[in-house]
Structure formats: C-alpha cells, structure tokens
Amino acid sequence: MNDIDRRAPAIRHSRGRLAGAVTGFLAAAVALGAANLAAAFVRPQASPIIAVGEAFIDLTPPWLKNFAVQEFGENDKTVLLGGMYVAITILAIVIGMIAWQRLSVGVVALALFGAFGAFVALTRPESQVTDVIPSVAGGIVGIAAIAWLVHSGHSIQGYRTDRGD
DSSP states (O other), X not given: OOHHHHHHHHHHHHHHHHHHHHHHHHHHHHHHHHHHHXXXXXXXXXXXXXXXXXXXXXXXXXXXXXXXXXXXXXXXXHHHHHHHHHHHHHHHHHHHHHHHHOHHHHHHHHHXXXXXXHHHHHXXXXXXXXXXXXXXXXXXXXXXXXXXXXXXXXXXXXXXXXXXX
C-alpha cells in the first residue's frame, strides 16, 4: 500500500468537512437572501436580521450600549450587524458540516432558525402578523438549499452515508 492509498480516507474526510462548511454557508446565504427579499414585499422591519438586531439592542444592558456608542459612534449598529453576520456564518458552517453527515440535523437546525426569526419578528412591539412571512420563507428556502446542496455534493463525490440521509 502506497502513501496515497493510506491518506485517502483522511483526504476524503477533510474534503467532506470543507464541502459541508461551504454547503452550510451557501444555504444560510440563500435563506437570508430569500428572507430579506420577502421582507421587501412584506415590511422591511420584518427582516429576520433587523428584527433580531433590534431585539438584541433592546436586551443589551445600558453600559454595553454606552460602550458601543462611545467606541463606534454612529457605526454602532453597523458593528452589531457585522457581528450578527459573523455569528450566523459560524453557525451555518457548523450546521453544514453536520448536515453533510446527517442531513436531517441540518434540516431541523434551519427550521429552528426560521422559527426563531419568526418568533422574534412577531414579538417585537410594533409587529404585525405578516412579519413571520420573511423568516418562514427564508427557513423553507434554506432547507431546500441545504438538502439540494448535500444531495448534489454526495452525488458528485459518489459519497454515501450509512445513516439513511
């Protein structure tokens, strides 16, 4: 057995992790894009990013708000949104890596994110019943995207799981 044959399982495993990470990132990007597009037609404040960001600001202790304004000035909300996107990206990568091995976990995770966004949008003080539409639409589109990406990626790689996903 040569070196290439011995390294093959490790190479396949690392490629699977990378493929899962990219899958999660792309599925989240598609989900957020769909949610923001839906919010443009429903109500911009219904965007999950805006709703969650505003809820986070409302729950932030005054000393932290004052620190953010002092350090970032008028850009404090931009920094908050950037931090949210970084956190979403990290979570999406982890979800994608898990979904690559077990698609059902990725589907449930994206459904929970959609439900969370809908819950937050609906519980905002100025919310309307239709504010759930962008988060639900984003969740559905994200689920479809991750399922398609995982199945397509496995087909291309000739990859099969033994877990029935």
